[in-house]
Amino acid sequence: MLKIAILGKPNVGKSSFFNRVLRQRDAIVSEKAGTTRDIKKRIVSLDDELEDIILLDTGGLEERDELFEKVKQKALDVAKKADLILYMVDAKTIPDEKEIEYVRTLQRLNKPMILVVNKVDNDKLMENVYNFYELGIEEVYPISIAHNRGVGKLIERIKDYIPKKPRVIQEATSIEEDIPLEELFSEEDQNEDLETLKEIKVAIVGRVNVGKSSLLNALVGEERAIVSDVDGTTIDPIDESIWFDGYNITFIDTAGIRRRGKIKDIEKYALMRTEKVLKEADVAILVLDSKEGIVELDEKIGGLIQKHKNAVIIVANKWDEAKMDYKKFETEVRDRFKFLYYAPFMVVSAKTKRNLDKLKEKIIYVYGNYTKRVPTSKLNEWIKEATQRHHLPTDIRGREIKIYYATQFGIKPPTIALVMNKPKLHFSYERYLINFIRSKEDFTGTPIVLIPREKGSKNEKD
Structure with missing residues (x-):
């Protein structure tokens, strides 16, 4: 997959652009310089006809202290592995010596590079774009992420670098074409695929x-x-x-x-x-x-x-x-x-x-x-044995509480419905049942959830 890295000094809008392309608030955005420190990496699809890309959001290029030096070096290392570099600047500033030095370092990598001038929020700020031509990057795209100006044009230009998906050649029809897919595989095969x-x-x-x-x-x-x-x-x-x-x-x-x-x-x-x-x-x-x-x-x-x-x-x-x-x-x-x-x-x-x-x-x-599942028959054997060893407590009116049956309806974590006449379970008895289930089956490392359900309720097996 094509790797596209977003680089630039702190607080120029790299994470905002990253989020805009992803169409979600993934990277943290803040006015505080140095908010992004590590590399954010996401797989993105910009067009159904194009291959997916890897978009990389990097920390700001700055040399304030040891931490920022590490952030800068990490960003430059990512640029070496990228196929396309988007170098972003703030239209409300002018290039300084450090900015020119960073760009020269990136140009020596001989990678395609686009200069993205962000925060061009109005026509007057458009005049500031010319200040950045001295950086020597041929392709310049003025944008405003906050006002959604020019972002679409930039994305369309990025698409030009992305290979198209290979065409799927339709094979000749066969006698098996009308057979439902599930009939071509046994239940065992389908489970194996899962x-x-x-x-x-x-x-x-x-x-x-x-x-x-x-x-x-x-x-x-x-x-x-x-x-x-x-x-x-x-x-x-x-x-x-x-x-x-x-x-x-x-x-x-x-x-x-x-x-x-x-x-x-x-x-x-x-x-x-x-x-x-x-x-x-x-x-x-x-x-x-x-x-x-x-x-x-x-x-x-x-x-x-x-x-x-x-x-x-x-x-x-x-x-x-x-x-x-x-x-x-x-x-x-x-x-x-x-x-x-x-x-x-x-x-x-x-x-x-x-x-x-x-x-x-x-x-x-x-x-x-x-992700373990316990067969219903085995689960009910355990619940029956557990309730025979220690009977369920009665309710506040002295009426007997019963568990009719149990069934596991979920994993991550294993979640078990207990179908009862009174869908209430004292926490101490719940703990007893969970520990009893653990004594019968290895559930090391995972919680077990018990959910009482009233018999005949719509949510009985939800």
């Missing part, structure tokens, strides 16, 4: 500076996320995919979470994005700092995972710097995260690569449990 769709979304979450970005880089085998000692380096969620043991695993590095009173300016957006990532993820990796130990905020972040009902693995990173032995650390984890009692715990080191393959294997393992 099994090939093995996609796992993994959210890497934790407080600031526990090593989430380092862990992402180590897992995918490249410097995908910027790593810095500066708290809050990652703002936008960063994702990267790998193939492992037949699965396509997409890791999403989220912004570090602070205590509510210490959240700074644009970090409020980061917290919202972290919640969104958890909502869409299958597996959450809760990253702890082996060196600093467990703090109250770690427990609150674990509560977010519980809220969104993700499969979960608790991981202690920086184990090469740990100050306590494994057994003691594990005991503290089990004590502090009682509400995630089903989560496996393991130690890793992004720095030394310790246990990284084991972590990938564990992800596939808990995902298998997260």
Whole structure:
């Protein structure tokens, strides 16, 4: 796929253009310079007749400090791999020596380049466009993302660089043409086809500076996320995919979470994005700092995972710097995260690569449990045995409560309907039933949801 990279100094509108092309608010947009730090990468279709492209939003080119230097270098590295560079400037400024230096560096790559002059909000500002011709980029497109001026023309020009999709040649009709597709395959074959769709979304979450970005880089085998000692380096969620043991695993590095009173300016957006990532993820990796130990905020972040009902693995990173032995650390984890009692715990080191393959294997393992289905007959045997061992409590009027039958109607997480005469279940008995089901089947790493339903209700099997 064609790679198109958007580069430029901070706050010229790169993320706004990225969002406009995607037609959604994906990248965080802020007046604060340096909001985008890592690389945002998305696959986009601009036309049904054209192949998809990879659009890359980069951090601003600036050399204010060590962090900005890393951001700049990451953007330039992306430009080297791009097929087309969109260099964006602000029409309300004039080119300075640094701007000219950045453009000269990019021109030495010998890649097609388009100069995008953004924030041309009115005809008077159009005169400022001529200031940028000294940059020496032949193609110049004045636009205003805020006022939707010239954006369509720019996108149409970008389409000229994109190859068309190969034409599908219609084969000659055959005697089998009128046979329904489902009759050409057995039920077993169809299930096998579904099994090939093995996609796992993994959210890497934790407080600031526990090593989430380092862990992402180590897992995918490249410097995908910027790593810095500066708290809050990652703002936008960063994702990267790998193939492992037949699965396509997409890791999403989220912004570090602070205590509510210490959240700074644009970090409020980061917290919202972290919640969104958890909502869409299958597996959450809760990253702890082996060196600093467990703090109250770690427990609150674990509560977010519980809220969104993700499969979960608790991981202690920086184990090469740990100050306590494994057994003691594990005991503290089990004590502090009682509400995630089903989560496996393991130690890793992004720095030394310790246990990284084991972590990938564990992800596939808990995902298998997260998507597991239990046959209705087996489930009802377990529920019957459980209720015989410990009878259901009566209601407040002393009437007997019954479970007529149970059926699993959902996965991610496994969700079971309990069809009852009174659709109420005391939390202690619910916990008992869940633990009983766990004793019969391996559901390590995943929550189990029980939903009482009244017999004969429309939602009985929803």
